[in-house]
Amino acid sequence: xxxxxxxxxxxxxxxxxxxALLMVLAIAGFALFSAQTxxxxxxxxxxxxxxxxxxxxxxxxxLGLLPARPNMYAQMRFxxxxxxxxxxxxxxxxxxxxxxxxxxxxxxxxxxxxxALSLYCALRTGG
Numbered sequence: 107x108x109x110x111x112x113x114x115x116x117x118x119x120x121x122x123x124x125x126a127l128l129m130v131l132a133i134a135g136f137a138l139f140s141a142q143t144x145x146x147x148x149x150x151x152x153x154x155x156x157x158x159x160x161x162x163x164x165x166x167x168x169l170g171l172l173p174a175r176p177n178m179y180a181q182m183r184f185x186x187x188x189x190x191x192x193x194x195x196x197x198x199x200x201x202x203x204x205x206x207x208x209x210x211x212x213x214x215x216x217x218x219x220x221x222a223l224s225l226y227c228a229l230r231t232g233g
Contacts, residue, residue: 111227117162124155124219128212135208146205149198150212153191158216160187 111119128151136144164183168176198204 111223116223120216120219120223121155121159123223124151124158124215127219128152128155128215131211131215135211139208140205142203143205143208145203146198146208146210147212148208149204150209151215152212153194154213154216157187157191 128148132144132148132151135147164180164187168180195209198209199206
């Protein structure tokens, strides 16, 4: 059964597609390259997906709850999200357990999926 892609389902389609792509790339990284590369892809992909979900939840809170100072709220959440991601990446890179190339591929999972989904939608509608 094919899911209709619209404004209500786009987020879940992106997450499901990203998880599927993450599993394929992580298995390929383990099988074709090394355990470090596979771990890097897996860690980078998990960070990217969690970051994407976190960003969406902040945007929904801003638009749904309308805090007293939405600009300040958005800026503080952005700084916290980027700081947590930066610290996590710092520790992953300096640990030596993860390939930097694998991390970069994993961090690109969401972007790759969004581009593929955009191409699919454009080709499906004939545009």
